[in-house]
Amino acid sequence: MLLRRILEACAWHGSALLAVSIFLGLFAPPLARAMRFIITPTVVGLMTLVLLRVDFAAVFGYLRRPKLVLWLVVWLMVGAPLLAWAIVRLARFEGALAEALVIMATGCAATSAPAFARLVGLDPQLSLVASVLSTLAVPFTAPPLALGLLGVALPLTVGGLSARLALVVGLPLLLSLAIRRLVGEERLAPWGRAIDGAAVLLVALYGIGVMDGILAGFLERPQFMALALVLAFAGNYGLNAATALALLPFGRKIALATGLLSGNRNMALYLAVLPPQTGFDILAFFALCQFPLFLSPFLLKPLYRRLVRP
16 A cells, blocks of 8 residues: 555654754745644644554553652653753853753653654653653642742643643543554554654654744854754753663663653743743744754664664
């Protein structure tokens, strides 16, 4: 079937496709502007596809390891932000970008974390657990940390985050369970790689949309945007490495999967809830964090292949 072959090709070339999408959105502003309006539907669709591929037995297996789950959540949501703040202080780095870097570290794991993990050969089940639990934890951890460390008030509420979680996790869970029941596991199984390809396509559409306005920022303030981009890469891959080391006692595969999702934080959440009066510098940094996120499969997949090799 032609559609299935096309989607499977998207899965095989997913890393390159995501890298292309972010630059397509950057250099085609009208396309990025048009795609911005479908960001939420693509997130819901992506999570539905992710859940169609999830091994729920493996997910519940992780939930039956409370020491791992507790350490994972505490490190992601408290340890990593404190580490970022300590590094910023020791480096005497001040200003809006310093604040943005620490706030980035307080964010929950990206909704797309399971899809990215599958692309690079890491554990998507653990990524799903971490993404959901960190989203549940973020209204309790991020506001007090941002206020206590930086004096910045984050407008995150339990009610607002709960509604978002219901939309991006609850609705896809119901849809995926309905599809599994109607279609059947045996008929879904041969489509596994095609489902991965469809997920890649949705992430690519999201990547195009989040680039809306970024080219204008580079044209207006090229030096600042270049510095912010370098800092976004440093923050993403720095958190990745630090988290992998912190989780290493639980095994290399768990450490690497957790490191990847720790670097890839959900900045779209902050972009959605921060008030209009938030400074351009912070908002621009959060948008630029999409570059290391979308390029991580392309850049890091060869490294992960070496590290997870028996």
